[in-house]
Amino acid sequence: MECAIYTCLLSSFLPAADLPATDGSVDVGGWIASVRPGLLAYVISLLPQAREEAEDVVQTTCTILWEKRDDFRAGTDFRAWAYRTAYFQVLALRRTLGRSKVAVFSDETLQRLAGAAEAAAERADQRIEALRECVKALPPHDRQLVSLKYATKVPLAEHARRMGVPPDRLQKSLSRLRLVLKRCIERRLNRP
Numbered sequence: 001m002e003c004a005i006y007t008c009l010l011s012s013f014l015p016a017a018d019l020p021a022t023d024g025s026v027d028v029g030g031w032i033a034s035v036r037p038g039l040l041a042y043v044i045s046l047l048p049q050a051r052e053e054a055e056d057v058v059q060t061t062c063t064i065l066w067e068k069r070d071d072f073r074a075g076t077d078f079r080a081w082a083y084r085t086a087y088f089q090v091l092a093l094r095r096t097l098g099r100s101k102v103a104v105f106s107d108e109t110l111q112r113l114a115g116a117a118e119a120a121a122e123r124a125d126q127r128i129e130a131l132r133e134c135v136k137a138l139p140p141h142d143r144q145l146v147s148l149k150y151a152t153k154v155p156l157a158e159h160a161r162r163m164g165v166p167p168d169r170l171q172k173s174l175s176r177l178r179l180v181l182k183r184c185i186e187r188r189l190n191r192p
Helices: 002-012 028-046 048-067 078-099 107-137 140-151 156-163 167-189
Strands: none
Touching (some): 028 107, 048 078, 107 140, 140 167
16 A cells, blocks of 8 residues: 555655644635545455445545535644545444445444554655655656656556666665665654
8 A cells, every 4th residue: 555655746746734734714625635545445444345445435525525614623633534534434334334244344443444544654754755855855867767667657668768768777676765765764753
């Protein structure tokens, strides 16, 4: 799951949502966009037997967050509010699935899964933020190479041809950059 999150981040290079907005306003739309990938992973972890419905739950959750945006209080934990809203949507879906004779987790199991998934999402958020900072710290040429690999759908061999370098050299450079990013993330996460 973490690899998918990093690929999503690298392909988008979206700036992190500032919590709260510096002008004192609440950018709920930006916050929803920033938590959506984590929400999907969270919901999938709670509904492994209903993966198709997970996207619908996340969409419904995002709609509810938007509709109830005036209920959110600046200075509180938006991510926790979003995940709690998703949890209640999962419960609602479970009731529906239960009526259709689909096997569902017990409430106790679901609560345990939800706690573990929230903790994992928190760690993933920290890793993603560290990755953002590490990518920013790369020299421009290296940052461009990472962007070429993850932000475009063009095969690596085509990039190599356009750059006039052998594909294996480009692959070695990317391997080196992934290792540099991995070490940078580990350093940032192990800071006191």
